[in-house]
Amino acid sequence: MALEIPADLAEKAAIMREFRRRRDAGEPVSEQLYAAHVNATNDHYATGPDPGQHIPDFTLPDQRGALRSLSNLSGPNGLLLVFHRSADW
């Protein structure tokens, strides 16, 4: 899938920086800034493959460093594969 770089990336970055600065400093975040941040983050929301399609093959290390792919992750009825932002922040 071609990666489209939005033209308003700099504007979004300013919103995200201000949001993070306020949160890290423990300053209140206005509802307006919160909404701007959520909207900037969720623009072009993409959800990937559709039901009925095959997901792309993948092999990734887990938290113990062991390589994992669908065949050694799935239970007998399947796998709930969760994509999330970060476990670090």
Added chain:
Amino acid sequence: MLERNGLRIAAVSYDSPEVLQTFAEKHGIEFPLLSDRDSAVIRGFGIFNNNIAPGLRAHGVPHPVEYLVAPDGTLIRKYFVPNYQHRVTASEVVLREFGTTGEDAAVVSLRSGALTVEIGFSSARAFAGQEIGFFANFTLEPGWHVYGRPLPTPYAAVSIDFDDSRIVRQLFEPPEARPMKIDALNETLPVYSGSFRGLGSLLLKFPFEAGHTMVTGKLHFQQCSETVCEAPETLSFELPLTIEPFMVAPRTK
């Protein structure tokens, strides 16, 4: 809960295995946390968040999506919510795929005339910002029906609304209704009879005060037989839900 239904869970993020190990140990997480360091798999799924400029800490994260994948790699269903602070719960997935709820999840029973309805949440507890499921089991005495959609006025279709400002999005999906010709009216209308089940979802606001809470809702319907049509009715109900305290991810740097 997933395990009992033959499912396993794995989570993907752009964190290093070391960060994931720290997180797993801190929170006692046993299931695999996968490290997609260069976001290659995230890009491969087409869910790379390209709103975040290079240089920002969040550059490389995906749009949050949860995929239920069959053992052969076929996507069965996907779950996503339009705000990164919201998450779908395992209990909603299990309710939708297997029809079962958490053992301690509350159920309320409503009755009016020929109709009995049991409504319950997928789980007794949730975190603020999560999406939980609910079900409604309808049973009608023989000869009676309620209405589905699309429905002309002035009839009232079966619907459920949760009138709670802490719910930011709700959805109720009854099964497809059966067309029935009503001879007395010379009309064909979508109806339900016998027993049927509708499923729904509730997206909880974030933030949301932790603790025990009651969530109130309304069931709307109109019950009719071949010879009698009752007026549209609304029954109020409430279900208990425990909101877990907010958990802050550790700062490891």
